[in-house]
Amino acid sequence: xxxxxxxxxxxxxxxxxxxxxxxxxxxxxxxxxxxxxxxxxxxxxxxxxxxxxxxxxxxxxxxxxxxxxxxxxxxxxxxxxxxxxxxxx
Amino acid sequence: xxxxxxxxxxxxxxxxxxxxxxxxxxxxxxxxxxxxxxxxxxxxxxxxxxxxxxxxxxxxxxxxxxxxxxxxxxxxxxxxxxxxxxxxxxxxxxxxxxxxxxxxxxxxxxxxxxxxxxxxxxxxxxxxxxxxxxxxxxxxxxxxxxxxxxxxxxxxxxxxxxxxxxxxxxxxxxxxxxxxxxxxxxxxxxxxxxxxxxxxxxxxxxxxxxxxxxxxxxxxxxxxxxxxxxxxx
Numbered sequence: 001x002x003x004x005x006x007x008x009x010x011x012x013x014x015x016x017x018x019x020x021x022x023x024x025x026x027x028x029x030x031x032x033x034x035x036x037x038x039x040x041x042x043x044x045x046x047x048x049x050x051x052x053x054x055x056x057x058x059x060x061x062x063x064x065x066x067x068x069x070x071x072x073x074x075x076x077x078x079x080x081x082x083x084x085x086x087x088x089x
Numbered sequence: 090x091x092x093x094x095x096x097x098x099x100x101x102x103x104x105x106x107x108x109x110x111x112x113x114x115x116x117x118x119x120x121x122x123x124x125x126x127x128x129x130x131x132x133x134x135x136x137x138x139x140x141x142x143x144x145x146x147x148x149x150x151x152x153x154x155x156x157x158x159x160x161x162x163x164x165x166x167x168x169x170x171x172x173x174x175x176x177x178x179x180x181x182x183x184x185x186x187x188x189x190x191x192x193x194x195x196x197x198x199x200x201x202x203x204x205x206x207x208x209x210x211x212x213x214x215x216x217x218x219x220x221x222x223x224x225x226x227x228x229x230x231x232x233x234x235x236x237x238x239x240x241x242x243x244x245x246x247x248x249x250x251x252x253x254x255x256x257x258x259x260x261x262x263x264x265x266x267x268x269x270x271x272x273x274x275x276x277x278x279x280x281x282x283x284x285x286x287x288x289x290x291x292x293x294x295x296x297x298x299x300x301x302x303x304x305x306x307x308x309x310x311x312x313x314x315x316x317x318x319x320x321x322x
Contacts, residue, residue: 016191016236017191017194017234017270019192019193019194019196020192020196068145068149068150068153069145071146071149071182071189073181073187073189073236073237073238074191074236
């Protein structure tokens with residue numbers, strides 16, 4: 001078994017109103033950053049997970065997303081796992 | 090006519106709900122979220138507040154509190170369950186009501202009186218109102234922006250499951266009267282069977298003239314009345 005750092009990105013589903021993204025977009029525009037077409041705000045969650053393979057770690061976290069970490073009505077998620085240091089004890 | 094009021098760490102309207110049920114003639118009791126039984130209650134209220142600090146998403150962690158299995162079983166069996174404000178968010182997270190409550194469109198915490206039109210006076214929760222009646226009560230939330238996908242929204246509308254809609258003093262439903270960006274000005278809905286109600290505004294803060302409005306009281310007298318009739322039957 002190894003320890004993996006799993007990065008989870010939870011983002012508002014496409015088409016869903018994202019008032020935070022809109023407010024940030026507005027602020028960027030007022031600073032002169034006209035090249036920004038859209039801003040969407042989500043959240044990043046980092047988990048240290050012990051598993052046999054990165055795929056196993058990722059699948060475990062995807063299961064957690066469906067159950068708790070993301071709301072399927074309003075949010076999409078993306079999971080990436082990378083090995084973290086030596087083997088877990 | 091025992092009404093269980095679920096208290097989570099962070100609930101702050103449990104006492105308001107307790108008093109509302111009491112004034113309406115019911116018998117309220119508190120049930121701590123770590124309990125696993127509703128103790129034979131005839132109805133359940135999931136009150137407002139910030140259960141588990143609203144961490145992750147409002148209601149997301151509360152939905153897995155030990156008592157929630159009993160609440161879900163009770164609701165699936167046809168038991169009467171009301172979620173007010175944070176309670177509405179908990180019931181959506183638990184899958185007892187469709188949709189979700191997003192951050193207010195204004196990004197501001199809204200805390201003021203609102204008006205709603207009673208769209209349905211034939212539910213167990215609204216029988217003491219008149220259809221089309223305009224009622225006034227406080228709202229107090231950061232995440233009250235009701236959202237559902239287009240199919241779900243059509244189901245709610247076609248099925249007459251929108252119970253309360255934000256409106257102005259004359260009863261007109263408009264963007265200006267929408268405090269949080271909710272789709273179709275939705276302030277409260279019921280599930281398909283009609284036994285689970287969720288609403289963002291606070292009837293539990295509008296049951297006594299000293300509070301500035303008594304427009305919330307009929308919700309509790311409707312509920313207590315329905316339980317009394319069930320007891321006779």
